[in-house]
Amino acid sequence: MLxxxxxxxxxxxxxxxxxxxxxxxxxxxxxxxxxxxGVGALLQTADEVKDFAVIWTMxxxxxxxFARALRFEIFSEENLLSEVSDFAEYIKTYAGKFRAVFxxxxxxxxxxxGYGMADLGSRGLRTLMLKMNLxxxxxxxxxxxxxxxDAQRWIETVGGTAYSPKLWYLAKAPFHPAVFKEAARxxxxxxxxxxxxxxxxxxxxxxxxLWGGTVGDVGWQNVRLGGHDYIGEAxxxxxxxxxxxxxxxxxxxxxxxxEEEVAIEALxxxxxxxxxxxxxxxxxxxxxxxxxxxxxxxxxxNLGLQxxxxxxxxxxxxxxxxxxxxxxxxxxxxxxxxxxxSSLLQLDCFDAPYxxxxxxxxxxxYHDEKHREQIRKTFASHEEWLQSLxxxxxxxxxxxxxxxxxxxxxxxxxxxxxxTRRMTQRELSDWLQSDNRKLWAFRVKDRIxxxxxxxxxxxxxxxxxxxxxxxxxxxxxFGRYVEQVMVAVAAEYCSSLGLERLIATYIPTAxxxxxxxFWKSSGFQWNQGDSTFSWTxxxxxxxxxxxxxxxxSKDLADSVGALxxxxxx
Amino acid sequence: xxxxxxxxxxxSENNLPTxxxxxxxxxxxxxxxxxxxxxxxxxxxxxxxxxxDTALFGESGTLDSMxxxxxxxxxxxxxxxxxxxxxxxxxxxxxxxxxxxxxxxxSLVVYVSDQLQR
Numbered sequence: 001m002l003x004x005x006x007x008x009x010x011x012x013x014x015x016x017x018x019x020x021x022x023x024x025x026x027x028x029x030x031x032x033x034x035x036x037x038g039v040g041a042l043l044q045t046a047d048e049v050k051d052f053a054v055i056w057t058m059x060x061x062x063x064x065x066f067a068r069a070l071r072f073e074i075f076s077e078e079n080l081l082s083e084v085s086d087f088a089e090y091i092k093t094y095a096g097k098f099r100a101v102f103x104x105x106x107x108x109x110x111x112x113x114g115y116g117m118a119d120l121g122s123r124g125l126r127t128l129m130l131k132m133n134l135x136x137x138x139x140x141x142x143x144x145x146x147x148x149x150d151a152q153r154w155i156e157t158v159g160g161t162a163y164s165p166k167l168w169y170l171a172k173a174p175f176h177p178a179v180f181k182e183a184a185r186x187x188x189x190x191x192x193x194x195x196x197x198x199x200x201x202x203x204x205x206x207x208x209x210l211w212g213g214t215v216g217d218v219g220w221q222n223v224r225l226g227g228h229d230y231i232g233e234a235x236x237x238x239x240x241x242x243x244x245x246x247x248x249x250x251x252x253x254x255x256x257x258x259e260e261e262v263a264i265e266a267l268x269x270x271x272x273x274x275x276x277x278x279x280x281x282x283x284x285x286x287x288x289x290x291x292x293x294x295x296x297x298x299x300x301x302n303l304g305l306q307x308x309x310x311x312x313x314x315x316x317x318x319x320x321x322x323x324x325x326x327x328x329x330x331x332x333x334x335x336x337x338x339x340x341x342s343s344l345l346q347l348d349c350f351d352a353p354y355x356x357x358x359x360x361x362x363x364x365x366y367h368d369e370k371h372r373e374q375i376r377k378t379f380a381s382h383e384e385w386l387q388s389l390x391x392x393x394x395x396x397x398x399x400x401x402x403x404x405x406x407x408x409x410x411x412x413x414x415x416x417x418x419x420t421r422r423m424t425q426r427e428l429s430d431w432l433q434s435d436n437r438k439l440w441a442f443r444v445k446d447r448i449x450x451x452x453x454x455x456x457x458x459x460x461x462x463x464x465x466x467x468x469x470x471x472x473x474x475x476x477x478f479g480r481y482v483e484q485v486m487v488a489v490a491a492e493y494c495s496s497l498g499l500e501r502l503i504a505t506y507i508p509t510a511x512x513x514x515x516x517x518f519w520k521s522s523g524f525q526w527n528q529g530d531s532t533f534s535w536t537x538x539x540x541x542x543x544x545x546x547x548x549x550x551x552x553s554k555d556l557a558d559s560v561g562a563l564x565x566x567x568x569x
Numbered sequence: 570x571x572x573x574x575x576x577x578x579x580x581s582e583n584n585l586p587t588x589x590x591x592x593x594x595x596x597x598x599x600x601x602x603x604x605x606x607x608x609x610x611x612x613x614x615x616x617x618x619x620x621x622d623t624a625l626f627g628e629s630g631t632l633d634s635m636x637x638x639x640x641x642x643x644x645x646x647x648x649x650x651x652x653x654x655x656x657x658x659x660x661x662x663x664x665x666x667x668x669x670x671x672x673x674x675x676s677l678v679v680y681v682s683d684q685l686q687r
Binding site: 011013014017018020021023161164166167170171173176177180181 | 606607609610611612634635636638639641642643645646659
């Protein structure tokens, strides 16, 4: 079970109870720092290992200058911002003890008018609060594993009763329980994001989901979409929001009971359609059971059901998919189409700590892959096809520029993953501090498109041998000899150190059988008993002829000095 | 949490004013809703059962002081939304284990109904 430390300068026992409960996944064990000690109590956890920490403070307790401002006393803004900076530094000092630290932004009760009409003036309380939060965000920016969560959204969701004076005087809890409920939901979403559990694909129905009406009955010209029609506008905005999500790397697909030709014609021809066929990475438009269609789609896209969200206006269809495929997330969905755009924007299942270049081009990558597949069918042999692609692999050392993507790859890849080690960015950076550990990353492209950074291998050397600790490759790059390039790079390095053997130990999971299959065909000696694969380094491991490799250098050995906090998008 | 079929007769058996059955029923409905809201934060074995005899706070009660405080705030809000008037549930020595109105759900219904009539 995950462990979470909750540190606050007010009574947050309600939040602790909500985080412990199974109302939101993942369930976790929660320890609360003793009331009254606040963030200082983090010092007491020096010897205890926790997965996550949540730090929630009242701004006047962190900043004595802000406390003076609240009392309308003279204060120094410079001191105020300096106090915020000190708080941020304190958090960064201790953040290394946790996989991730969630710091909660500061808010003001709506009943606090401050200077009234002048409160957003240069010395107003609202202005100070904005500056404090902005300064905190800037100082925490780039701190690995530290995330500032927006409490203002929780306050606004609950509304006028968010702050509870009664609860404060009864129990020193400033907020209505509903605020803690919103907080628990967001914190759990953030935990899922850090652990790589955010959803990747939205599967959409068509009739009365992407447009109003049944296209098979009324024709594409008469579906309600856009125009001077309030329902049409709502569907239009829903499509716009879906398109926006796809730009962040969330894939879109269709599962609809329709004639495929009729549905595609609507997507192609309707003048106000925002989403066109090219915006979807796949579809199953037929009269078959939707759950069965989703399973087929998952196999075609090589995505796990647990990475999918299903949106359908029909509660019967939603119930069917939920029952048949419990791994697929089926959010409850309003019957009123005017609520579709906002309901989509509220979903927290896409929360992710970073957005990488590979995320931004994910839809394009899927289309490139389809194009490759179409080309493959024109070749008599797999080898000829591979030669025709002109695959190029660039080898990189770990750096500030690629650490985020490397961490994402490590945590999200299941099938071609030798040991399925999961590490946060900070944990990986710390692990690589040792001189006897190395990481190489692999960027793949061909004449069709750029797959981005899709592979990594890590080794740990000892006196005579080297161990492959991680061997990870995105499914997009399977079976194109990139695997062999990765092994060859590691073997070449280990051979240059005069080591005797390179050994890889396969750790089975429910999903990584493809990795076993690769290693069985790799040329390494397989010891089935202890599931190890070994290569004697007195002979070279051959680089595959079909792949052009660049970026090789003996200087790749030193990756430690290049590490720093990665930039987030 | 819905009002059980026999709850009207149970209300009268608990010496609740019979001429205010409809008010009592509505108060009970609100309290059950508040309990459902509170149960979200409670572990399985702490959750409150929708019954007039359910003990809330005190000797046989399962609520600790923090949870009771939450229950007070939630219930007051729901009562105001339903009846349009503010009821302060923290008056009249609410935490007494012998006379306090948070002893059971039934005692709370009696207290709230009484407050509404004042």
